[in-house]
Amino acid sequence: MISMLDLPAQYRRLKPELDAAIQRVLESGQFVLGEEVASFESEFAAYCGSRFAVAVNSGTSALHLALLAIGVGPGDEVITVPLTFVATVAAILYTGAKPVLVDVTPATLTLDPDQFEKAVTPRTKAVVPVHLYGQPADMEPILDIACRRHVTVVEDAAHAHGARYRGQAVGSIGELTCFSFYPGKILGAYGEGGCVTTNNPDIVHKLRLLRDWGCERRYHHELRGYNYRMDALQAAVLRVKLRHLDAEIQRRRENATQYRCLLAGTRARMCTPAEDRSHVYHVFGIHAPRRNDLQRQLAERGIQTSIHYPVPIHLQPAYSDLGYKIDDFPEAKRAAGEELSLPIHPELTSSQVEMIAESVKRHLSLVR
């Protein structure tokens, strides 16, 4: 069985360091925020080339607080894409603002800058580009439009730890960047986690208040806040994994290169990474004819795959009241119908990649 993720193998590889880190937290008696979380925040900020990181209890909380910290609320509009995990849109709704969806560009499946500009109204407060699959959105035109139209850019980088756009690390590009440390993400905790990076000290102050009940001093509440604090155990695990992140991203890239070579010239279409961006391959997606049959056949051969995402947000029953129609976002809809994510995680061996590629080719009937 080849799975989409092999966290037990990663644990075996990093066991001495992880066990020591967990032990250190147990012995400290400090389980929420504290020094371990503060150390993770400065290490992660340094990794992203950003001045600050504020750690929270999930990527969803990171998006929610980032939007609140820039003053998004009822009556405002926030622009994002339909081809994303539901949390991107849910976090906008948590603030009371209205999500306004625009389609993705076919080449990278990220926010289309032209459509973003057309969707801006006097009520638009923020735009949330999603660095889908681990490839940054086209940030230069997005930042340029946002600046001209007085819109704040809040990046959803839940897939994109370590990615770069024109040499600049994700986390130091726009004004606020939100990360998830859900176990399956590129940098994953042993439970839930997330953070916001920014260079703006006023925003940091607000984020720190909001994640901990709006307290400046304990039991004195300046703002109506939340219990969105990060656990010390998660921070300790993340500090260990952060030290290995670049090597793991390198393994993901090698796997991607191998897939590209093996599947070149077949009917499996692969997104070409844009030249000005570095992709970290949280997801390696192919677009294949008869995708669902391919997924079934791979499963029969013991190869687990997944789909990111089978139903775009505007077609989800829970969000039907946003009022979109089935054909409003043709690129997102097409991707949802054709995409298949192959295993790409760092523990995968090159013979496993070969076996998966061979199985894909067999389905495409290019191999007898």
Ligand SMILES: *Cc1c(COP(=O)(O)O)cnc(C)c1O
């Ligand atoms: C995982 C994810 C989130 C939410 O992160 P959680 O830590 O699960 O709350 C947000 N956006 C995208 C694109 C994601 O993949």
